[in-house]
Amino acid sequence: MPEAQYPEIRALGLFAEMAEANFLSLMRGAYVQNFPPHIELISEGEPSDFLHVVLSGSVDLFSTWNGRDTSLATVRPISTFILAATVKNAPYLMSARTLEKSRIVLIPSQDVRAIFDVDGSFARAIVTELAQCYRSVIKAQKDLKLRTSLERLANYLLRYQKRAGGAAAFDLDFEKRRLASVLGMTPENLSRAFKGLQPYGVTVEGTRIAIADQADLERFARPNPLIDDHST
């Protein structure tokens, strides 16, 4: 892959501290690829040949069973996905598809495992990354098991608002049907859930969401850092 892109990868927590020689060795086997929207990058059950790094665009991690499917997470730049499968040399548990045009680095999994075996800094960085991922899924699990769909939506909107800069109005930059899937409900029920939040000052016009009174919505949503703060 072109050396021009090394710095932005090197800047990732995962690669920042490792020995230069090992980093270069990883990069030598890696390559960057541009994908159009809606391309399936990997399928669950396949062997984990590559660690993926999203440089631009976004990727949907989803899973299928018995004719149903569900979105489990969205990967945004700049971060990696399927690290756990790579280090365990186990099959992917989720499939991945681009949501939009995306630039993605592919690093052969065996290289990652080889360097991981010899570079303690890299191993420690992987620990931090995995611990972060683990805690995020636990939070998602709590969200799903402890809250109703209306509460999940309310808290999602509050998180999204914060990430979008905190303004009272903001745009959803992806399809509502995906949001429904992420939140564990049907698109029809998402529509109704938005209506159900009107009494708390939420208005929707197309992709534009407005929160009239944040404190009011929070009184209903009861956000909790142990579920909603995805930075710790």
Add this chain to the structure above:
Amino acid sequence: MPEAQYPEIRALGLFAEMAEANFLSLMRGAYVQNFPPHIELISEGEPSDFLHVVLSGSVDLFSTWNGRDTSLATVRPISTFILAATVKNAPYLMSARTLEKSRIVLIPSQDVRAIFDVDGSFARAIVTELAQCYRSVIKAQKDLKLRTSLERLANYLLRYQKRAGGAAAFDLDFEKRRLASVLGMTPENLSRAFKGLQPYGVTVEGTRIAIADQADLERFARPNPLIDDHST
């Protein structure tokens, strides 16, 4: 803690490969404690002072929000819990309570982090453990989002049967109300779900479960290694 117990801890994947000196250093700060049943060991939100290792008994990991609560996992000997919080030096995301009389090792988190910084083997072992935990939660998440409660119960019984030795009849060694919570339903609905599995040959008498025709139940349950095989 008594040196007599070092070997069984040392035998854990997490501690097997690390340098002897570092292992001893970890053990020096650790201590074993016996807990009666139904004791809350840790509460979510607290700082993660200790890495826990269950030597005997069993521990329920659960979480609470807005007056509701849910069981997220059961820890059985010999394994650790709250490793992620320990390495990230972040608050616990789950509470833990003993289900029965349990012997538990407490290792100060700061010792774990200190050794983790200097012992590459230990760091690598932590990676493997965390990757395993991560993948388990992803599987639980898929189970919850892709299956109905009846399907979850059916697959749970098949997994439990396999773990209990594969016999057609076996005993549930914990309360059904906990099973209901683990499966994300109410005790009342668990009762009804058991009845709903009767047409597939499942019979229940107290804690005793019998699966008349495993193939029949599997036709309904459609177990999938990417959800139900917790060993990879």
Add this chain to the structure above:
DNA sequence: ATGGCGGCTTGACAAATATCAAGCGATCCG
């Protein structure tokens, strides 16, 4: 033994959620 107590089950009912069908309103393309 026997009187509570707790967990489990059952039934009736309520609430939440999914499904099905139809219509609306953008956008894309011939």
Add this chain to the structure above:
DNA sequence: CGGATCGCTTGATATTTGTCAAGCCGCCAT
């Protein structure tokens, strides 16, 4: 400019799940 397509919304209805109340049963302690 139609006309088709696709995602979203809405209403009607079915299914699933939760809630409440009552009763059952085994267990423990007096």
